[in-house]
Structures are given as C-alpha cells and as structure tokens.
Amino acid sequence: MKPTEHQHSRYGALWDLTEGQRARYGAAIGVMFAATACTYGLPLIIKWCIDGIVDGQFAGLDTFPLAQGFSNVAILSLAALGAIACTGVGGGFTYLRGRWASMASEAITRRLRNRLFSHLERLPAAFHDRSETGDLIQRCTSDVETLRRFLAAQVVEVGRTVIMVLTVTPVLFWLDVKLALTSLVLIPIIFMLAWKFFGRVKDLFQAKDEAEAAMSARLQENLTGIRVVRAFARQEHEVLRFAEANANFRNQDQRLNVIMAWYWSVSDAVSMTQMGLVLFFGAYWVMTGDISVGTLFAFYTYVGMFIWPIRHLGRVLEDVGKAVVALGRLNHILEEPEESSDEVAPATPIRGRIEIHGLTFGFDPEKPVLSDIDLTIEAGETIALMGPPGSGKSTFAQLLLRLYDYETGSIQIDETELSALPRDHVRSAVGIVLQDPFLYSRSIRENLLVGKWDATQAELDAACDEAAIAGSIDRFSRGMDAMVGERGVTLSGGQRQRVALARALVRNPPILILDDSLSAVDTGTEQHILGALAARKGRATTLVITHRLSTIADADRIVILNEGRIVQLGTEAELREAQGPYARLRALQHDFESSLEADLKVTGQSREKTP
Incomplete structure (x- = not known):
C-alpha cells in the first residue's frame, strides 16, 4: 500500500500537532x-x-x-x-x-x-x-x-x-x-x-x-x-x-x-x-x-x-x-478559510447612512435572490421593507451585517464601501432582532448583556420598558435573574421577541434592523413598542421588515420587494394612492379586518339572545 500525497499531508499534520x-x-x-x-x-x-x-x-x-x-x-x-x-x-x-x-x-x-x-x-x-x-x-x-x-x-x-x-x-x-x-x-x-x-x-x-x-x-x-x-x-x-x-x-x-x-x-x-x-x-x-x-x-x-x-x-x-x-x-x-479580518476601521463612528447601487446577490450565483437594487437611506431614517416570502427581505438584512459578501453592485455605509469595513466594526454598529430570536440558556440579564456587556441597570431597565417586556420580567420570582431555558424555551414566542428587542435596543446602535420581530406580540403590546420606537425616531437608521401594515405607520418610506427587485418605493401616502402591490395588500387587510369585525359582532349578538 503506497501512501498517497494526501496521506503524507495527514501524517505531517499529525506531526505538526505535537509542536510544543x-x-x-x-x-x-x-x-x-x-x-x-x-x-x-x-x-x-x-x-x-x-x-x-x-x-x-x-x-x-x-x-x-x-x-x-x-x-x-x-x-x-x-x-x-x-x-x-x-x-x-x-x-x-x-x-x-x-x-x-x-x-x-x-x-x-x-x-x-x-x-x-x-x-x-x-x-x-x-x-x-x-x-x-x-x-x-x-x-x-x-x-x-x-x-x-x-x-x-x-x-x-x-x-x-x-x-x-x-x-x-x-x-x-x-x-x-x-x-x-x-x-x-x-x-x-x-x-x-x-x-x-x-x-x-x-x-x-x-x-x-x-x-x-x-x-x-x-x-x-x-x-x-x-x-x-x-x-x-x-x-x-x-x-x-x-x-x-x-x-x-x-x-x-x-x-x-x-x-x-x-x-x-x-x-x-x-x-x-x-x-x-x-x-x-x-x-x-x-x-x-x-x-x-x-x-x-x-x-x-x-x-x-x-x-x-x-x-x-x-x-x-x-x-x-x-x-x-x-x-x-x-x-x-x-482548513476552511475564516471571514476576512484585514479591513481597517474608519476613524469616525458609523452614523447610519446607507447607499446601494446595482446590488445583485444570490447564494447560488445562477439564482439571484436580490437583483439590481438601488436605494438610498439617510441616517436616522425609518424604512419599512415589505414583500412576499422569498422576495429577499431577510437576505438584504444579512448583507448589511456582512454575514454574506456581495460581488455585484455596491453598498456604502457613510460613503465607505461595506466590503472595506471590518465585520466587527459593522456588527457593533447594528442591532438586529430576528423573527425567531435565539436566547442563551442563561438568565434574562445575561441575555440582555449580550447586546452591551457593560450596560448599567438603568440602561437595561430603559431597554426593557421600550420593548414592553419589563412587566413580564417583574412577574418572574427572580426578575432579570430568571433563567430562560435552552433557546428561551420557558418564555412565550412574544416574550422571546421582546427580550431580543431589548437586547438590541440596549446597544443603542446607529442602525437598527427589525426582521418581522413583532409577529408574535399582541396588538396592544405592538402599539406600546411602536410608540417607544417612534420616540426614538431619528436616533438610529431603522429598517423594519414586516408583513403587518400596523407596524409601518411611522415609517418615512416603504420599499416593496418582489422576486428580489424593488417594485414600489415611496411614502405610505404615495403608495396608497398608487395602483400597485401596496394598495392591493392594504385593501386585502382592510377587507379581512372588516369581515372579522362583522363576524365578531354577529357572534356577540347571538350570545346575548341565548337564554
């Protein structure tokens, strides 16, 4: 049995392992x-x-x-x-x-x-x-x-x-x-x-x-x-x-x-x-x-x-x-290459202006998820990103975090190409809340400190108030020191989302991304959170990915994606007047809500007549 070059390299690696x-x-x-x-x-x-x-x-x-x-x-x-x-x-x-x-x-x-x-x-x-x-x-x-x-x-x-x-x-x-x-x-x-x-x-x-x-x-x-x-x-x-x-x-x-x-x-x-x-x-x-x-x-x-x-x-x-x-x-x-880490961080902190030109990206080069995206987001602006599943909304957020690198087009943060910025520098400036957030099997406090490890108690309390989770935490016998179980299993879906939101807010990032992060909360809680986010308006460039029209009420502009392309862009008033996907979605949700209210009214009347 003659050793191959591959086997020689393995034996060499075994020898190298004993160094020291x-x-x-x-x-x-x-x-x-x-x-x-x-x-x-x-x-x-x-x-x-x-x-x-x-x-x-x-x-x-x-x-x-x-x-x-x-x-x-x-x-x-x-x-x-x-x-x-x-x-x-x-x-x-x-x-x-x-x-x-x-x-x-x-x-x-x-x-x-x-x-x-x-x-x-x-x-x-x-x-x-x-x-x-x-x-x-x-x-x-x-x-x-x-x-x-x-x-x-x-x-x-x-x-x-x-x-x-x-x-x-x-x-x-x-x-x-x-x-x-x-x-x-x-x-x-x-x-x-x-x-x-x-x-x-x-x-x-x-x-x-x-x-x-x-x-x-x-x-x-x-x-x-x-x-x-x-x-x-x-x-x-x-x-x-x-x-x-x-x-x-x-x-x-x-x-x-x-x-x-x-x-x-x-x-x-x-x-x-x-x-x-x-x-x-x-x-x-x-x-x-x-x-x-x-x-x-x-x-x-x-x-x-x-x-x-x-x-x-x-x-x-x-x-x-x-x-x-x-x-x-x-x-x-x-032997897998690590993410590049030789980029040089700029002297000034990130403010949050995002400029995108001709962006095309796909996990498979033959099947682009985003195609020819052109979009400029000013620092402090709130942008709502809507579209059907698979239209590229979450992929867009992942590109901003440099989880994946694009090869076609340009993304600039504060007039600096995103690919030229160190990943740690970009990610430290972004707070993100995912639809299915991950929580560590630790206490609520430790999960919040993932966002900012040296946060004070006052900062943690403020973030929890804005995320409408403070009341739930107070009801736990150990408060913030309560354990949440593996992946946050002891919390409800809405509580997990709100803890993840507080974790992002405590960082006070210049760029905030909410990826369908209010899908599991009730209407009243959603209004409380949206009010807190409205009060923060202008402090961070906010990207809201959602399917719910109620979530985009305070957005400066709305971007509609379909099959990886921008099909509509404008303010809520402009898109409401225009004939397009947004107007159709608004009409569908309005008809559904009207039908639901009518059904509830009929159900209530039937119960009153029942002896």
Whole structure:
C-alpha cells in the first residue's frame, strides 16, 4: 500500500500537532528506554541464578572477591534484591513515561479544542449553512477524543516497540545465534499482518465515524425540535429514522470489529507458534547440551516480552489509522478559510447612512435572490421593507451585517464601501432582532448583556420598558435573574421577541434592523413598542421588515420587494394612492379586518339572545 500525497499531508499534520510538546514526548521515550533496560535485566538475573543452581556454581563470582564466602542462599537473596530493584526502578520510569505522555496529550487536545472553537466562531455563515450541527459537535468531541487517546498512549508505544526490538535483538544473538534466529523467524509475518490490518482499518473507521456523526446529527436535530415532533405526533416516525441511523452505525462498527477479531486471532496464532518454536528447539538444544536451562528461560521470557508489543503493533496502527481519519475530519473545519479580518476601521463612528447601487446577490450565483437594487437611506431614517416570502427581505438584512459578501453592485455605509469595513466594526454598529430570536440558556440579564456587556441597570431597565417586556420580567420570582431555558424555551414566542428587542435596543446602535420581530406580540403590546420606537425616531437608521401594515405607520418610506427587485418605493401616502402591490395588500387587510369585525359582532349578538 503506497501512501498517497494526501496521506503524507495527514501524517505531517499529525506531526505538526505535537509542536510544543515534543520535548515531553522525547523525555517520555527516554525514560521508557531506561524502563526497558531494567525490564530486560530481570531475565538475565534469573538466568544466572538458574544456571548457578543447575551447575552447582554461580558464574562470574571469581571477579568479586567479597562474594567468595557467601552461601548459595545469600547469593540468591542478593539476586532477588537485584531483581526487585530492577522492577522498582523500571516501574518508576514507567510512571514518568505515562505522566509525561499524558501531560503532553492533554495540553495538545486542550489547545486543539480551543483552536477549533475559535475557528468555528470565525467561519463564514455559508459554512454553517451547509454543515450539520450534530456532525460539527461529533468532530469537536469524539474525533478530538480519538486523537487524545492516540497521543496519550500510542505515540510512546511506537517508540516502546522499536526500542524493545532494537535492544533485545543483540541480547538474543549474544546468548545464542541459532535460538536467536529461531526466535525471530515469524516476526516479519506479524509485521506484515499489522500493516495489512492498518490498510483496512482506516477506511472502515472513517465509515464508522461518519455513521456516528449522522446519528449524532439526527439526535441533535430531534432534541432541538422535540416540541414540533410531539405537536405533529411524529414520535414513532422519528424513532424509526433514528433507529435506521443507529443500525447503520452498528453495522459499520461491526465490520470494524470483525476485521479486528480476524487480526487478533491470526496474530495470536502466529505469536503462540513463535513461542512454541522457541520452546521446542530450545528444549532440544538443552538436551543436546548446546544451551543451558537458564538460557532457554531467558530466551522464552525475552520472546514473550517483545512479541506481544509487536503483536500489539496492530492496535497501535489501528489507533494511528483512527487518528489520521479523525485529524482529517478536524482539518475539514480548520482548513476552511475564516471571514476576512484585514479591513481597517474608519476613524469616525458609523452614523447610519446607507447607499446601494446595482446590488445583485444570490447564494447560488445562477439564482439571484436580490437583483439590481438601488436605494438610498439617510441616517436616522425609518424604512419599512415589505414583500412576499422569498422576495429577499431577510437576505438584504444579512448583507448589511456582512454575514454574506456581495460581488455585484455596491453598498456604502457613510460613503465607505461595506466590503472595506471590518465585520466587527459593522456588527457593533447594528442591532438586529430576528423573527425567531435565539436566547442563551442563561438568565434574562445575561441575555440582555449580550447586546452591551457593560450596560448599567438603568440602561437595561430603559431597554426593557421600550420593548414592553419589563412587566413580564417583574412577574418572574427572580426578575432579570430568571433563567430562560435552552433557546428561551420557558418564555412565550412574544416574550422571546421582546427580550431580543431589548437586547438590541440596549446597544443603542446607529442602525437598527427589525426582521418581522413583532409577529408574535399582541396588538396592544405592538402599539406600546411602536410608540417607544417612534420616540426614538431619528436616533438610529431603522429598517423594519414586516408583513403587518400596523407596524409601518411611522415609517418615512416603504420599499416593496418582489422576486428580489424593488417594485414600489415611496411614502405610505404615495403608495396608497398608487395602483400597485401596496394598495392591493392594504385593501386585502382592510377587507379581512372588516369581515372579522362583522363576524365578531354577529357572534356577540347571538350570545346575548341565548337564554
């Protein structure tokens, strides 16, 4: 299996990931070498003892005059102390290896998580439009954990396997050449099995990981929309959909487990065969007098010590494959270009004059959402934006926030091209309220402070009064410190909209965008809010996106959009007199309201006559 250029880049990325922690990994490998030396010293001590007992004399004692008078029991006791010392020192080195490797892996994954989150926060809206939230969560949690496990255990394990093979091989040949060759005869087969297994497991793990991501995305989507699922009695259908994704994940996981089972069973058979060969030929050569019993013991012990790490190489390579796949999925996020941030903010604050010429924009270049828009909005002016669904109203607001960048036409803020202004500078000058506002699972106060983190209590109170939410907040037992639940679930739709409106108003922005933000409030509350907004008139350039005629009563001008084009523009009086979409919409709403009043009057009279 020849590595491709793409695979080389992934392995390079894995190496780059260890930057800043390579010294710790180097130290861990160094103490592991010392631990291995202690471990390999133990069989030599036991070999010397066995041969001394069998031969009736301990070899090499003549070089130590002090040991000449020791009894065999004393000599064996000293050898036992030496073995205990080797084990203890080796255990200490093993502890340091695990500690330093864990410290390095935790530092790397902590940095990686922070980098991922920071990068996700700066990616363009188009990336989030085409990505599933559940899949992104899967990448940032499960895939990062896969990398952490690899970095904590297997980086050093690779070094351990290499060190064991390189250190024990000379010792084996020093003890006996024939038995050394016998001890290594099947090792290449184990290496080939591990490499073949590595080639299969990468693809299988990627399929499993993607199946788990799809299952997580389905779970996240259903939990987010659980009220819709219940409202439409779709529980059984969604359970079946999840079961389908779960079954696919199970099947992919089972395919991976089958391959692993085959590898472990075959490698176990080869490893035990290798151990059997050493025992058989070693016993034969003991009987012929070619080697001693102690030498056979040392060989058998050494082979057992290094053959299992070599067999474990399959697990190491499996985790390498998983880590490479996980890193590839993470790089799918990290390699996405962030929103540009090299624009220079102007010296003067934004006042709110907006000038648009020839603006054309579409999420798909072949299907424009806005076409040839020309519009000038003076600072402090209130503009109502109306039109049927899909006419481009919300897209226009998103362009003003630089959530998307246009390529055709021009948008100027205070005579400066919008695309030349830093995104943070533009967004800090805009307050926006969406039709379906998002609230954090925190207190009302914390949600309001999102608009202005250093707002005073007086500013918060004033914004809540203008948004007609102060009364509702006062009825909560904890007032502004009441928790609103995930996405504001403990509040009604109208309360969520009003909290979001207060959040935008507390910022006191030069540009205010209300995207159908009063659709869930009652008529009385709407009139209160509109009165407060009328009192603020002139303080901010206000763009009101709405379908309700009552909302545009105080607008300076009305813009009617249809199929991405401006079809009418003028004051309310001008559009009322002209024959066009606005006049037809006004007539329809007037007829509906008249019919509703008549029906209510008839219903009321019927109730009065009922005994």
